[in-house]
Amino acid sequence: MTVERRGFHIRFLKLWLPLGVSVIFALFPFYWMAITSLKTNQELYNRKIMPLVVHNPTLKNYVDLITETSFLEWTWNTFIVAVLSTAISLIFGAMLAYPLARIRFAGAALVSFAIAATYLVPQPLLFVPLADLINKLGLGDTLTSVILTYPTLLIPFCAWLLLGYFRTVPSELEDAARIDGASRLQTLTKIVLPLCGPGFISAGIFAFTLAQNEFLYALIFLTKTEVRTVPVGAVAELVRGDVFYWGQLMAAALLGSIPVAIIYSFFVEHYVAGLTAGSVKG
Amino acid sequence: MTAESLASAAAHPRPAFSLGRWLERPGVFAWLMVTPPVLFLLALVGYPFFYGIWLSLLNRPVAAEGTFVGLDNYINAWNDPVFWQVVLNTFVYTAAATLLKMAGGLGLALVMNQNFPFKNLTRALLLLPFIVPTVLSTIAWQWILDPAFSVVNWTLIATGLVEQPGPSWLGNPHLAMASLIVVNVWRGLPFYAITLLAGLQTISPELYEAATIDGAGTWGRFRYVTLPLLKPVIFIVTMFSVIFTFADFQLIYVLTKGGPANATHVFATYAFDIAMGGGQFGQGAAIALTMVPPLALLILAMALYLKPSKT
Numbered sequence: 001m002t003v004e005r006r007g008f009h010i011r012f013l014k015l016w017l018p019l020g021v022s023v024i025f026a027l028f029p030f031y032w033m034a035i036t037s038l039k040t041n042q043e044l045y046n047r048k049i050m051p052l053v054v055h056n057p058t059l060k061n062y063v064d065l066i067t068e069t070s071f072l073e074w075t076w077n078t079f080i081v082a083v084l085s086t087a088i089s090l091i092f093g094a095m096l097a098y099p100l101a102r103i104r105f106a107g108a109a110l111v112s113f114a115i116a117a118t119y120l121v122p123q124p125l126l127f128v129p130l131a132d133l134i135n136k137l138g139l140g141d142t143l144t145s146v147i148l149t150y151p152t153l154l155i156p157f158c159a160w161l162l163l164g165y166f167r168t169v170p171s172e173l174e175d176a177a178r179i180d181g182a183s184r185l186q187t188l189t190k191i192v193l194p195l196c197g198p199g200f201i202s203a204g205i206f207a208f209t210l211a212q213n214e215f216l217y218a219l220i221f222l223t224k225t226e227v228r229t230v231p232v233g234a235v236a237e238l239v240r241g242d243v244f245y246w247g248q249l250m251a252a253a254l255l256g257s258i259p260v261a262i263i264y265s266f267f268v269e270h271y272v273a274g275l276t277a278g279s280v281k282g
Numbered sequence: 283m284t285a286e287s288l289a290s291a292a293a294h295p296r297p298a299f300s301l302g303r304w305l306e307r308p309g310v311f312a313w314l315m316v317t318p319p320v321l322f323l324l325a326l327v328g329y330p331f332f333y334g335i336w337l338s339l340l341n342r343p344v345a346a347e348g349t350f351v352g353l354d355n356y357i358n359a360w361n362d363p364v365f366w367q368v369v370l371n372t373f374v375y376t377a378a379a380t381l382l383k384m385a386g387g388l389g390l391a392l393v394m395n396q397n398f399p400f401k402n403l404t405r406a407l408l409l410l411p412f413i414v415p416t417v418l419s420t421i422a423w424q425w426i427l428d429p430a431f432s433v434v435n436w437t438l439i440a441t442g443l444v445e446q447p448g449p450s451w452l453g454n455p456h457l458a459m460a461s462l463i464v465v466n467v468w469r470g471l472p473f474y475a476i477t478l479l480a481g482l483q484t485i486s487p488e489l490y491e492a493a494t495i496d497g498a499g500t501w502g503r504f505r506y507v508t509l510p511l512l513k514p515v516i517f518i519v520t521m522f523s524v525i526f527t528f529a530d531f532q533l534i535y536v537l538t539k540g541g542p543a544n545a546t547h548v549f550a551t552y553a554f555d556i557a558m559g560g561g562q563f564g565q566g567a568a569i570a571l572t573m574v575p576p577l578a579l580l581i582l583a584m585a586l587y588l589k590p591s592k593t
Binding site for chain 1: 525536570
């Protein structure tokens with residue numbers, strides 16, 4: 001009996017207590033977003049009311065966010081930008097990864113080095129010259145500016161991740177196809193790519209969430225309401241002067257997080273696989 | 283194949299040029315594949331990098347042509363007390379956040395490496411801070427740490443731990459830095475924990491059995507089995523974490539914009555202020571580039587210290 005109780009105490013201290021604290025710490029900000037977004041201003045700015053629960057829930061913040069701001073437009077922009085930059089990154093990533101995984105060619109080491117170097121260049125190093133170049137090209141305030149620049153952040157790890165998946169395809173399969181007369185390109189598209197679906201899903205999810213996440217380039221390149229993405233729109237336009245519209249801000253933060261969270265929840269295993277294989281930027 | 287082509291192939295030691303066959307040569311095929319993405323990256327990463335170096339040598343206001351000023355921008359930064367504050371802030375921020383993420387992430391990974399119900403669900407929930415757009419979750423933190431309506435202060439006051447009105451989390455220079463570090467840890471810790479957990483799961487239980495037979499206790503097993511085998515994973519995760527904490531922008535921009543009184547300015551936010559706020563592209567580019575030497579040194583030092591053994 002005492003032994004059993006001691007076992008329980010140890011398990012509580014070694015498992016449930018640290019786990020519980022971690023989960024609460026990790027999730028509290030989301031809980032706070034959700035309940036703040038459901039509160040009336042009256043309740044929000046009254047310090048006498050217990051703030052941890054909602055007393056008079058209202059959807060007014062959501063209605064205002066959707067009818068009075070360009071939130072839906074930002075969501076659409078974010079989606080388009082994320083989809084296109086992910087597509088570009090997957091195609092270019094695969095074009096880099098396949099030869100590196102399978103073919104011995106002069107300059108392969110140089111290409112790998114270039115990919116690693118690109119991977120390690122932090123964005124703040126490039127934003128000043130890029131801002132100047134984007135302006136000179138007349139791409140300021142266009143979605144093209146971010147659709148072109150996001151892949152520079154995404155291609156290196158897409159290539160890295162896909163490289164690992166390409167290497168798992170048995171080379172006997174490719175040899176057999178080549179002996180049967182398939183060209184290298186046909187071998188790639190008909191044999192290798194179909195076998196690497198999970199790799200493309202992992203890389204794609206990563207690229208997509210990172211593209212949704214990006215802030216610095218969007219902040220600099222997109223200064224007009226109609227081209228903004230959700231993160232920039234929320235920071236730049238839901239704060240008017242010094243006035244913070246907390247209810248709307250929290251509604252925007254929650255709605256902006258939901259698409260990513262849903263996609264993530266469907267592919268969590270792929271996501272974790274990619275995370276642990278590629279050790280993504282973070 | 284026709285008789286003529288056979289004959290010509292026999293007549294010449296080298297076969298006639300065939301585009302199809304040329305494309306099949308490994309070197310040609312490989313370079314045809316990698317050239318478009320390599321050009322793309324050269325145009326949008328390589329070229330801007332060197333253009334940035336050139337910009338940093340110019341006096342270049344936003345709307346005017348630049349004039350060459352040599353190293354003036356770097357000398358200005360050297361003589362600028364705010365710049366040195368930025369250097370110090372960046373190191374404090376990076377060191378504190380990385381150490382906390384490393385220790386906390388390793389701890390959480392060890393906790394998660396036990397068997398318990400709903401393990402996958404817990405793992406998915408713990409990763410949420412890492413996958414949700416950082417700016418949006420940071421806005422939530424800004425509200426949690428609000429000077430007037432902070433829920434942290436409400437809790438502290440309600441439990442009698444502090445007096446009204448409670449600390450100003452983002453208004454006091456030291457607390458502001460501490461708050462930024464906490465938010466950074468909140469965001470980055472799951473990445474450490476989940477990656478290290480995956481590393482832990484690859485360690486064979488037989489090694490622990492062998493260590494136990496050899497008389498190792500819990501600490502001994504951790505010190506002589508877990509840590510050495512986890513070193514390569516710790517190395518990679520820490521390298522990424524250091525680089526991107528060192529160059530962090532969005533979290534600080536949203537929470538404090540470098541304030542109060544430059545107490546939380548880091549390289550990225552300061553370069554942004556100078557280049558975008560002040561319109562001095564040359565000076566901004568120079569400040570951004572000063573990140574390169576310390577970053578390179580940090581990576582080198584870590585590579586030497588944590589170097590995964592090749593055997």
